[in-house]
Amino acid sequence: MAKCSEDKKEEAEVHKLKANEFFQKQNYDKAIEFYSKAIECNSEEPIYYGNRSFAYLRMECFGYALEDATKAIEMDKSYVKGYYRRASAYMSLGKYKMALKDYETVVKVRPSDKDAKLKFTECQKIVQQMLFQKAIAVDDDKKSVADSINLDAMTIEDNYDGPALEDGKVTEKFMLDLMEYYKAQKKLHKKYAYKILLDIKAYFTKQPTLVDVHIPDDSKFTVCGDIHGQFYDLMNIFKLNGLPSPSNPYLFNGDFVDRGSFSIECIFTLFGYKLLYPNHFWMSRGNHESVTMNQMYGFEGEVKSKYSSQMGDLFTEVYNWLPLCHCLNKRVLVMHGGLFSSDTVTLDDIRKTERNRQPPEEGIMCELLWSDPMPGPGRAPSKRGVGTQFGPDVTKRFLDNNNLDYIIRSHEVKDDGYEVSHGGLCITVFSAPNYCDTMGNKGAFINLQGDTMEPKYVTYSAVEHPPVKPMAYANSLLRLFS
Amino acid sequence: MMAAEYGSDDGVIATNDDATSCKACAVSLGYWKDPYLPHVYPAAPDRRPPEINRGFYARTHSIFLLIQKFIQVTKGDCQIVNLGAGFDTLFWRLKSAGHTPVRFIELDFSEVTAKKTHYIQRSKALLQAISDDDYDIKLNRNNLHGFRYKLMSTDLRVLSEVEAKLEESEIDYSLPTAFIAECVLVYMCPTKSSQLLNWIAKKFKSAFFINYEMVNLGDRFGEVMLSNLRSRHCDLQGAAACATLQSQEDRFVQEGWAGAEATDMMGLWERLPRADVSRVMRLEMLDENELLTQLFSHYCITTAWTDTRWTEITL
Numbered sequence: 001m002a003k004c005s006e007d008k009k010e011e012a013e014v015h016k017l018k019a020n021e022f023f024q025k026q027n028y029d030k031a032i033e034f035y036s037k038a039i040e041c042n043s044e045e046p047i048y049y050g051n052r053s054f055a056y057l058r059m060e061c062f063g064y065a066l067e068d069a070t071k072a073i074e075m076d077k078s079y080v081k082g083y084y085r086r087a088s089a090y091m092s093l094g095k096y097k098m099a100l101k102d103y104e105t106v107v108k109v110r111p112s113d114k115d116a117k118l119k120f121t122e123c124q125k126i127v128q129q130m131l132f133q134k135a136i137a138v139d140d141d142k143k144s145v146a147d148s149i150n151l152d153a154m155t156i157e158d159n160y161d162g163p164a165l166e167d168g169k170v171t172e173k174f175m176l177d178l179m180e181y182y183k184a185q186k187k188l189h190k191k192y193a194y195k196i197l198l199d200i201k202a203y204f205t206k207q208p209t210l211v212d213v214h215i216p217d218d219s220k221f222t223v224c225g226d227i228h229g230q231f232y233d234l235m236n237i238f239k240l241n242g243l244p245s246p247s248n249p250y251l252f253n254g255d256f257v258d259r260g261s262f263s264i265e266c267i268f269t270l271f272g273y274k275l276l277y278p279n280h281f282w283m284s285r286g287n288h289e290s291v292t293m294n295q296m297y298g299f300e301g302e303v304k305s306k307y308s309s310q311m312g313d314l315f316t317e318v319y320n321w322l323p324l325c326h327c328l329n330k331r332v333l334v335m336h337g338g339l340f341s342s343d344t345v346t347l348d349d350i351r352k353t354e355r356n357r358q359p360p361e362e363g364i365m366c367e368l369l370w371s372d373p374m375p376g377p378g379r380a381p382s383k384r385g386v387g388t389q390f391g392p393d394v395t396k397r398f399l400d401n402n403n404l405d406y407i408i409r410s411h412e413v414k415d416d417g418y419e420v421s422h423g424g425l426c427i428t429v430f431s432a433p434n435y436c437d438t439m440g441n442k443g444a445f446i447n448l449q450g451d452t453m454e455p456k457y458v459t460y461s462a463v464e465h466p467p468v469k470p471m472a473y474a475n476s477l478l479r480l481f482s
Numbered sequence: 483m484m485a486a487e488y489g490s491d492d493g494v495i496a497t498n499d500d501a502t503s504c505k506a507c508a509v510s511l512g513y514w515k516d517p518y519l520p521h522v523y524p525a526a527p528d529r530r531p532p533e534i535n536r537g538f539y540a541r542t543h544s545i546f547l548l549i550q551k552f553i554q555v556t557k558g559d560c561q562i563v564n565l566g567a568g569f570d571t572l573f574w575r576l577k578s579a580g581h582t583p584v585r586f587i588e589l590d591f592s593e594v595t596a597k598k599t600h601y602i603q604r605s606k607a608l609l610q611a612i613s614d615d616d617y618d619i620k621l622n623r624n625n626l627h628g629f630r631y632k633l634m635s636t637d638l639r640v641l642s643e644v645e646a647k648l649e650e651s652e653i654d655y656s657l658p659t660a661f662i663a664e665c666v667l668v669y670m671c672p673t674k675s676s677q678l679l680n681w682i683a684k685k686f687k688s689a690f691f692i693n694y695e696m697v698n699l700g701d702r703f704g705e706v707m708l709s710n711l712r713s714r715h716c717d718l719q720g721a722a723a724c725a726t727l728q729s730q731e732d733r734f735v736q737e738g739w740a741g742a743e744a745t746d747m748m749g750l751w752e753r754l755p756r757a758d759v760s761r762v763m764r765l766e767m768l769d770e771n772e773l774l775t776q777l778f779s780h781y782c783i784t785t786a787w788t789d790t791r792w793t794e795i796t797l
Contacts, residue, residue: 026580061757094764259531287769296532296766385767413772437710438776440702467713 004042012041016048023055031055046072046079053085057092065089080109087119096127145313146201154191165192168199170275178272179238182231182265185466190307193268197314200271203278204321210350211323212330213282215249215450223251223334223446225410225418225429226286227270229260229298232465233433233443234269240460241445244273246280251326253410253429254286254336254369258297259436261468264306267315285322286336287369287386287411290359320356324368331405331453338371338409338426339398340364341379341388347402361386372412373426392422399425405453408446417444417459427455434462493715494669495593498568501664503527505542508535512765514543518571521605522598532766533774537747537781539762541694544750544783544797545662546575548692551795552660553581561585561659563648565638566666569598573631577611585630587651589644592624592635599626599633627651638666639674641681658688658789668695668720675720676737683738688789691734696724697746697782704780727782734786741793742786747778753797 004012019034035052042048053068069086072079083102090099103120110116156164163177178188215221222241227234242248256270257263273281287293294300294312303312326334327347339345345364353364360366370387374380377391395407406425413435419428433443447456502519506527509516513535549572553560560583564570567588576582588595599621602608612628613619620627624635625647632651636643653659661682667675682689698704699721711718718724723733731742751759768774787793 026578059757060761062761292767293769296529297769298529298531301529384770412770434706436773437706438703438773440706 004044008041012038012045012048015041016051019051019055023051026058028055028059032059044075046075046082049075050079050081050085053082053089057085057088060092062089062092066093078109080106084116087123091123096123096130099123100127145310145317146198149194149198149310149314151191151195151198154194156189156191160189162186162189163192164189165195168195170196170272172276175243175269175272175276179235179269182262182269183235185468187306188268190311193307193311194314196268196271196275197311197318199275201314201318201321203275204318204323205356207321207323208351209323209353209355210325210327210347211282213251213326213328215329215448215453217449217451219247219249219450221249221251221328221448221450223253223408223429223448224431225253225444226255226413226432227252227257227260227266228255228288228432228435229257229263229266229302230432230462230465231260231262231265231269232463233431234266236460236463237431237443237445240458241447244277244281246277249277249280249282251282251284251328251334253284253334253408254322255288255410256283256286257299257302258288258293260432261298261302262465263299263302282326283322284326284334284336285319285324285355285369287359289319289322291316292358320358322355324353324355324365325350327404328448329450329453330403332408332448333402333404334408335368336409337367337369337387337411338373339388339390339394339407340367340371343394343397343401345398370411373409373421373428375421392425395422395425408455413439413441414444415441417442418446418457429457433460491591493717495591496714497665497669497716498590498594501538502569504530504534504538508538508542511535513539513762516571516575518574518605518608519569521608522569522571522601532768533777535766536762536768536774537777540747540751540754540778541664541781541783543754543758545664545692545694546572547754547797548783548785548795549576549660549662550579550581552658552690552792553583555791555795556583556658558582559584559657561587561653561657563653563659563661564588565661565663566590567633567662568594568664569601570664572662574608574611582630584657585632585651585653587632587634587648587653589634589636589638589647591637595626595633595635596624599624602626602628602633625650638678639670641677644678645681645685655685656687658690658792659686660690660692662692662694664694665696667693668718668724669716671719672722675723676733679734679739680737683788686788688791689739689787690789690792690795691739691742691784691786693730693784693786695730695782695784696721696780697727697730697744698780699724700726703776707780727784730782730784731786734784738788739786740788740790742784743796744782744784746780746782748775750783750797751778 015034015038019031022030022034032052032055035048035055038048049068049072053065056065056068066086066089069082069089072082073086083105087099087102100123103123106116107120162181163174165174224237244250252270256267270283274283300312303315324335328334350364355365359369367387370384372382372389374389374391377393379394380389382388406427408427408429410429412428414428414430417430429444429446431443431445434440442459442461444457444459447458502523506519506523507530509519510527549562562583567590573586612631614629617629626633634647634651636647638644708718708721723729727744730744734742785795
């Protein structure tokens with residue numbers, strides 16, 4: 001590299017001073033322009049890169065900021081500001097561990113710098129929190145919330161006029177009372193709510209990840225898709241198709257909660273029926289039965305407001321144990337999302353999948369909850385950023401390898417509530433009509449007969465629901481208009 | 483003038499609280515920086531779904547960029563009039579980015595301006611930006627005259643009031659003036675909103691208008707929304723203009739504006755600076771895109787001008 005002449009160095013300094021002026025005036029665009037000019041004249045000066053990095057930080061171009069800060073540090077390992085800038089860039093990019101290393105360096109070199117110490121401590125807190133979250137997400141030896149619930153200490157007030165478990169058990173009467181109580185927008189007593197959750201958790205921990213369901217030849221069977229907290233539409237499904245019973249079995253294919261404003265009512269109704277008819281009522285996990293989704297899409301807020309965050313934590317534990325997949329009569333596989341990024345996945349692979357955790361970002365469990373079919377052959381990266389898209393050939397190979405007839409999945413809103421794709425090998429069923437009070441779609445469910453296992457579709461429109469305050473999603477929708 | 487003729491004003495006034503709350507949520511999640519918002523919305527914001535946060539980001543940032551451009555192109559020799567401004571913090575955000583017009587006037591119902599006046603008085607940060615050594619801030623319960631910043635109570639449906647309040651704020655009809663309306667015209671009956679647009683075009687030598695509003699209301703989505711709003715006592719009297727992008731443009735041209743261009747939020751999203759959009763998309767992962775697409779296809783920003791110089795004010 002040609003050594004920089006004195007003239008050029010001087011010119012560079014002039015550019016830098018000009019850039020600094022622009023920086024002071026918060027004209028970061030111009031500041032970057034002139035720092036770049038300075039670098040063109042003299043590419044050996046770490047301060048130019050450090051300053052330009054700062055300007056990039058202000059413009060939130062964190063990638064560029066990182067590049068420049070790294071370059072500055074490379075040129076001068078003792079350039080403290082460089083580490084500072086790089087740490088800021090790392091923070092904004094979510095790379096907290098890397099940021100921590102750099103803050104540590106700054107603190108060591110400048111032990112009396114209060115701001116550095118503050119940033120270091122803050123960063124450390126974030127990193128520690130992240131490690132903690134990671135630990136509890138995967139670790140099933142940790143103390144469970146379930147163990148800390150003391151039902152005996154909860155008393156039923158005299159003025160509680162709602163449904164009551166009989167001897168701690170769900171009965172048909174309880175379910176009928178519960179649904180009426182919910183229609184009147186009332187709240188199940190927390191003692192019964194917790195009991196249901198504890199019993200449901202105990203039940204699901206004993207279930208396999210892939211559940212084999214047997215449907216007798218002459219029996220009807222109904223598969224429903226996403227419900228998303230739309231309780232009144234769930235009641236309409238029961239009205240159209242009959243209440244769940246041993247002769248009217250149901251499978252709900254995930255996404256019971258979030259977005260709709262009545263997720264609590266939905267989930268307790270479904271869990272109640274699961275406890276009442278364990279061998280005739282099935283529930284599969286959806287991608288919304290997870291912490292991140294519940295935080296963003298309303299369920300966490302609803303649980304906290306109707307009950308407590310402790311109950312929210314218990315829900316998390318329960319959702320972790322929901323089965324991921326159901327195989328009906330060894331012919332039809334039902335999962336919330338879809339199929340896999342690998343052709344070699346077998347039913348046994350699914351059975352062996354460790355599911356007691358938050359959905360991971362890749363792999364069988366992730367794909368079962370997140371994937372989507374696509375019309376064209378082969379595979380493609382998911383539009384959602386998680387899971388995969390899979391074509392008709394992928395579906396055919398999977399079905400052939402595993403001796404199955406077709407798959408049923410949900411996860412995507414459809415105008416008519418259902419969609420038949422991949423030549424009938426992949427069926428989508430979505431049971432939340434007028435999704436979010438916005439999409440205007442119909443909902444649907446599938447009726448099967450045990451002997452033929454041929455799908456028959458029933459579609460329906462949304463029914464009215466109370467204008468609950470807050471009508472979570474719909475209210476927000478209106479706010480965009482305000 | 484019968485109040486019943488216009489539906490309940492309370493419903494419309496409440497839309498400000500809703501919008502501010504949503505903005506507060508988005509800001510708290512990092513969608514954009516607004517250190518002034520907590521001063522007008524002190525409570526901890528309720529969490530909204532990611533689509534809503536993105537929608538507010540697109541809306542707030544688009545308007546900011548357009549106004550910023552307007553101020554830059556006129557070299558600050560301009561006025562901004564925010565119709566139905568609510569608790570918007572645009573004046574302060576512009577100021578801290580180094581952009582000050584000659585005059586920034588906000589108009590809204592007295593119930594709204596009274597609260598805002600109160601918040602401004604209590605906040606050092608807000609007061610500082612509207613103060614100047616050579617200027618004494620004048621205020622009463624519903625109105626505030628600051629340095630360059632004026633907050634006036636008025637009913638936008640009463641043209642004589644609008645005119646009076648603008649003149650009280652020392653409006654200069656000859657200066658290039660940008661008007662902002664975020665879901666305001668739609669709550670007025672078409673006669674009144676047309677009257678207002680017509681008057682602006684006639685009175686102001688060089689006017690520019692940014693109208694953020696619903697669009698494509700003729701479909702299922704529109705039906706649902708209209709009925710939802712009606713149940714909250716917000717009659718969308720001006721819904722007709724929201725039928726299509728074309729109708730949003732026509733409503734200006736028919737009232738004497740030289741031209742107008744409407745773009746829905748899908749289109750605007752594509753035009754926002756990419757680096758910032760990438761940053762925003764990383765804040766919250768969308769579990770699906772259909773809802774966002776639906777939302778974004780039903781909102782638009784229409785820019786209109788009486789002076790062809792302002793055709794260059796785009797994203």
